[in-house]
Amino acid sequence: xxxxxxxxxxxxxxxxxxxxxxxxxxxxxxxxxxxxxxxxxxxxxxxxxxxxxxxxxxxxxxxxxxxxxxxxxxxxxxxxxxxxxxxxxxxxxxxxxxxxxxxxxxxxxxxxxxxxxxxxxxxxxxxxxxx
Amino acid sequence: xxxxxxxxxxxxxxxxxxxxxxxxxxxxxxxxxxxxxxxxxxxxxxxxxxxxxxxxxxxxxxxxxxxxxxxxxxxxxxxxxxxxxxxxxxxxxxxxxxxxxxxxxxxxxxxxxxxxxxxxxxxxxxxxxxx
DNA sequence: GTTGTAATTGTGTATATGCACATTTGCAAG
DNA sequence: CTTGCAAATGTGCATATACACAATTACAAC
Numbered sequence: 422x423x424x425x426x427x428x429x430x431x432x433x434x435x436x437x438x439x440x441x442x443x444x445x446x447x448x449x450x451x452x453x454x455x456x457x458x459x460x461x462x463x464x465x466x467x468x469x470x471x472x473x474x475x476x477x478x479x480x481x482x483x484x485x486x487x488x489x490x491x492x493x494x495x496x497x498x499x500x501x502x503x504x505x506x507x508x509x510x511x512x513x514x515x516x517x518x519x520x521x522x523x524x525x526x527x528x529x530x531x532x533x534x535x536x537x538x539x540x541x542x543x544x545x546x547x548x549x550x551x552x
Numbered sequence: 553x554x555x556x557x558x559x560x561x562x563x564x565x566x567x568x569x570x571x572x573x574x575x576x577x578x579x580x581x582x583x584x585x586x587x588x589x590x591x592x593x594x595x596x597x598x599x600x601x602x603x604x605x606x607x608x609x610x611x612x613x614x615x616x617x618x619x620x621x622x623x624x625x626x627x628x629x630x631x632x633x634x635x636x637x638x639x640x641x642x643x644x645x646x647x648x649x650x651x652x653x654x655x656x657x658x659x660x661x662x663x664x665x666x667x668x669x670x671x672x673x674x675x676x677x678x679x680x681x682x683x
Numbered sequence: 684g685t686t687g688t689a690a691t692t693g694t695g696t697a698t699a700t701g702c703a704c705a706t707t708t709g710c711a712a713g
Numbered sequence: 714c715t716t717g718c719a720a721a722t723g724t725g726c727a728t729a730t731a732c733a734c735a736a737t738t739a740c741a742a743c
Contacts, residue, residue, distance in 0.1 A: 422657055422673070428603065428605075428680040429680040430558050438731085449558070473559045477701070499722045500721055501709085501722080526553055529553060562699095581728090608694085608732080608733095612730090688740090691739100695732105701729105
């Protein structure tokens with residue numbers, strides 16, 4: 422089970438990353454830009470929970486985006502909750518990648534068909550919900 | 553889609569790795585031990601294809617197992633195809649982890665129920681098959 | 684025998700992931 | 714005011730992943 426899931430993640434990740442290559446972005450980074458844009462996170466810890474990502478992993482992934490000037494946070498210093506938001510550059514880059522994202526999504530949808538597409542979606546939701 | 557898949561991989565990986573912790577193994581390593589035990593690979597490249605894993609990733613993952621004395625290869629030197637097989641220690645460790653693996657599998661099967669279990673399995677197979 | 688080429692593996696660099704431990708902040712208790 | 718604790722983030726270390734490039738081997742062509 423875990424083998425199949427990881428294999429699926431590798432396969433689909435490579436396809437999406439190939440599309441994102443021209444923008445020097447990886448799909449994890451786009452997903453975090455999207456999460457920051459959606460807002461609603463009062464801290465990294467809270468965001469980590471919702472992403473099912475280890476907190477320290479998320480910390481470092483966000484730092485990469487900060488160093489590239491795609492996100493920022495008013496709060497400074499360790500020990501205080503961080504609330505991130507997109508910079509103008511981050512917002513612009515996210516806008517640009519949305520059509521690509523949609524295109525990748527549509528391609529898979531066509532390859533699998535509508536029926537399989539929904540079944541796969543709900544299957545992944547179930548697997549991603551375990552703790 | 554890729555987000556859901558990666559999230560699912562993170563979630564299920566953590567659960568399996570928690571069980572494997574006492575043996576200082578990660579689920580990727582167990583999967584490679586299993587693949588080596590099943591045999592049938594004439595080279596790292598061929599094995600990488602079947603695992604949907606990037607060749608250089610597989611190379612390094614196998615090196616870790618080799619350094620721990622769990623697998624070995626008669627062929628020596630770069631440029632020649634590598635055929636790995638389990639060492640006695642590797643075979644023993646694999647044997648020991650099988651019940652744990654089965655237990656994790658059974659737990660998920662119960663949590664999800666037989667019907668969802670099969671649907672999830674086939675969904676993951678479909679996603680893992682894309683190139 | 685030399686040269687060229689295809690197949691294979693290895694290495695450099697960067698991101699992604701997670702556990703264990705450390706550090707900082709803020710606040711409540713006394 | 715000090716002490717202690719809970720919450721939050723940061724750091725050290727190791728594995729996992731993949732792309733681009735380098736190096737090696739084996740073999741065919743001449």
